[in-house]
Amino acid sequence: MPPSRPTTPPVAQGSAGSAGVSGRATPDVRERFQALVTAGTSGALADPATLPVTDAHTHTGEGGIHDFDSDGDVRRRDLLTGVTISGITLPNVATLLEALVAPRARNAEPVALPLRQFARDVAAAKTDYQACRYEQVLAGLVALLPALEPTRADAEGEQRAQVDALASDLYHVVGSVLLKVGDKGMALVAAERSTRAAAISQDPVAMAASARIMTHALMSNGHGPQAQQLAEDVAETLRRDTGLASTDAVAVYGALLLRGAIAAARDDNRGNAQAMLAEAFHAAGRLGYDGNDRWTGFGATNVLLHRVNIALTLGDAGTAITLARQVPLDKIGLAERKASLIVDVARAYTQWGRYEHGLNALRSAYEVAPEEIRCRPTVQRIASDLAVLTRGHVRSAVLDFAQQPGIRV
Numbered sequence: 405m406p407p408s409r410p411t412t413p414p415v416a417q418g419s420a421g422s423a424g425v426s427g428r429a430t431p432d433v434r435e436r437f438q439a440l441v442t443a444g445t446s447g448a449l450a451d452p453a454t455l456p457v458t459d460a461h462t463h464t465g466e467g468g469i470h471d472f473d474s475d476g477d478v479r480r481r482d483l484l485t486g487v488t489i490s491g492i493t494l495p496n497v498a499t500l501l502e503a504l505v506a507p508r509a510r511n512a513e514p515v516a517l518p519l520r521q522f523a524r525d526v527a528a529a530k531t532d533y534q535a536c537r538y539e540q541v542l543a544g545l546v547a548l549l550p551a552l553e554p555t556r557a558d559a560e561g562e563q564r565a566q567v568d569a570l571a572s573d574l575y576h577v578v579g580s581v582l583l584k585v586g587d588k589g590m591a592l593v594a595a596e597r598s599t600r601a602a603a604i605s606q607d608p609v610a611m612a613a614s615a616r617i618m619t620h621a622l623m624s625n626g627h628g629p630q631a632q633q634l635a636e637d638v639a640e641t642l643r644r645d646t647g648l649a650s651t652d653a654v655a656v657y658g659a660l661l662l663r664g665a666i667a668a669a670r671d672d673n674r675g676n677a678q679a680m681l682a683e684a685f686h687a688a689g690r691l692g693y694d695g696n697d698r699w700t701g702f703g704a705t706n707v708l709l710h711r712v713n714i715a716l717t718l719g720d721a722g723t724a725i726t727l728a729r730q731v732p733l734d735k736i737g738l739a740e741r742k743a744s745l746i747v748d749v750a751r752a753y754t755q756w757g758r759y760e761h762g763l764n765a766l767r768s769a770y771e772v773a774p775e776e777i778r779c780r781p782t783v784q785r786i787a788s789d790l791a792v793l794t795r796g797h798v799r800s801a802v803l804d805f806a807q808q809p810g811i812r813v
Contacts, residue, residue, distance in 0.1 A: 503549035516554035526570045529577045530699045534738045536773035568605035572598045572614045579617040588624045595621035612642040612656045619663045628671035635664025655697035658687030662710045669717040694735045705735040724752040743773035759794045778809045787811045
């Protein structure tokens with residue numbers, strides 16, 4: 405990776421980027437979010453009746469007490485059937501896993517799709533995922549997976565390479581959905597298939613894009629150092645092989661470095677996390693806008709979102725809030741990214757002891773992306789912590805909010 409640059413550059417104010425789901429917040433949500441992040445260190449909205457934050461009670465970070473795999477086979481069986489586990493109502497992913505493992509089982513004679521239709525359907529799955537329409541994503545993936553091999557068999561030459569690159573994107577979405585609902589092991593299977601399809605396509609950008617989901621799956625399965633190394637190595641290969649001559653290459657390069665930075669932070673490697681963030685910021689400056697090239701949502705604003713998340717991961721809740729104040733919310737064009745930011749703000753305020761702020765952030769995130777809030781383990785941890793740590797009217801408000809997305813606290 406090229407030498408690191410300063411780690412706290414100002415946010416580029418380039419024009420808002422590309423197509424994709426706009427996910428625009430309403431004026432009310434925007435106002436509420438800005439009020440949350442500007443209330444800041446004064447603690448003006450802090451509830452004097454709240455309990456102090458202690459290590460014994462606060463579990464809003466990754467790998468907390470509510471992790472999905474703690475109950476073994478029983479919890480996995482519930483995950484497959486879409487019932488409520490760990491207080492979260494999850495979508496039914498059993499049919500997705502059937503299509504992933506045995507795509508012919510539900511359809512004895514899968515039908516090949518025309519290349520254009522296959523490309524449109526993969527793009528629709530990507531778009532629905534970024535818009536947090538997870539039930540719709542699941543339906544699309546279950547229909548698409550059985551059609552993959554027949555479509556590939558019907559293609560020749562350059563078209564077959566295109567199908568392989570699209571297959572890499574398809575498996576990327578599958579892996580992302582499985583990670584979202586906590587099925588980390590099967591997400592790794594999907595990530596491996598994404599990587600394999602990209603390699604067959606011989607498209608360097610597709611190969612680097614597939615490394616993003618593999619990096620995510622590796623770190624979610626506890627392989628942080630390997631995830632970090634993979635992101636760094638593949639990013640350097642992409643830079644060398646393409647010269648970052650296209651916007652797709654630049655966006656994937658930067659997004660992969662951001663994924664590696666998260667892996668480094670989760671491994672408590674602050675220096676590597678900051679170096680990769682700095683290089684990603686340089687790539688965002690080279691790109692020059694906040695876009696969604698190759699489905700990355702990459703740009704200077706996205707780098708800033710990752711700075712917030714990484715500060716929080718490293719235990720710097722106050723720094724995370726300071727950085728969140730700098731985020732131009734109207735430049736976040738994807739609902740999934742916007743909801744993730746607001747959930748990070750909720751985590752930061754909860755860790756910081758500003759419980760009412762944390763609750764208000766969860767409310768804002770629910771307005772932006774209800775399905776995101778319903779299925780994320782992190783939200784369950786925050787809501788559970790708030791229920792334990794608060795008293796009086798704030799605790800009553802927490803319990804009232806939890807009923808909306810069906811969270812059990």
